[in-house]
Amino acid sequence: MKIYTYCHPEAIQYTGDVPILDDSGKVIAFSRRVYDNLLKKTFDEIFDFRYFLKYDVMSLNGEKLFTVKKISRRGKLWFEGMEVAIGKKYIISYENWRIGIPTLYITDKKIKIQLEKEAEDWSRFLLDGEEIARWKAEYREGEGEFHITLQINDISPIQQPYFFIAICQATLFVGA
Template sequence: MKTYTYRHPEAIEHTGEVPVMDEQGQVILYSQRVYENYLKRTFDKMFDFRYFLKYEVLDSQREMLFTVKKISRRGKLWFEAVEVASKKKYIISYENWRIGLPTLFITDRKLKIQLEKEFEDWSNFLLDEVEIAKWKAEFSEELGEFHMTLQIHENSPIQQPEFFVGICQATLFVGA
């Protein structure tokens, strides 16, 4: 099992780079909330920074690896994610997102991964009801930030941490 850690400020509007470290403490990725333009950021501020949600995950040389953006149309909510190198697209959709903790489904039309999102404990990524990865966001009031831990199991068909980091960052604020 591979383990990755990072810290993210509590502020949903934070757009600075967030370094993601491997088990040796080496920065391997950066996660960052982005806006396509100033107008979108200004408009988003009116909606408490919850409407235009887009994250990019960059490698250590700051080359884009993965993007995730929130889509909200006609009362429906989902995310679109893209693995940049392969242009592989994933759709992340919610079941019961308006009541309690939502269950997310991540699909590329071949794989269908389920994310059982938890706020106080591990959120589990399941493929055919078998855990392939898990992620935890623990909030430190003292520091005003989330301490994130991602663990990817060896049985996971997806071993790229940018996939999980991008999806987790975007969904962290969904109930928000």
């Protein structure tokens, strides 16, 4: 199992670089909330920083690895993820979002991963009923930040932490 950690300020509007560490404490990438322009950022402030939602995960040299953005059209809500280097697109969508706690699904049309969202415990990524990864954010009051852990199981067909981190930042940390 691979373990990654990072700390994010409690302010969801934070747009600085967030270093992502591997289990040896080495920085392997950076996560960042981004806005395409100042107008979107200003407009987003009116809507509690939840309307224009986009996260990038970048390599140490600043190369974009994965990006996730929120899409809202004609009353429908979903997220689009992109593995930049190969142009692979993922759709992250809610099912049963009108009743209770919605279930998130991530698909590239070949695989379909279920994301079981938990507010105060591990949120689990499931593929064919088996846990392939899990993510947890623990708020530390005195520090004013969330300590976040991602664990990727060896059986996961996706081993890149940037995939899980970008999706979790958008869907679990900020949400709909």
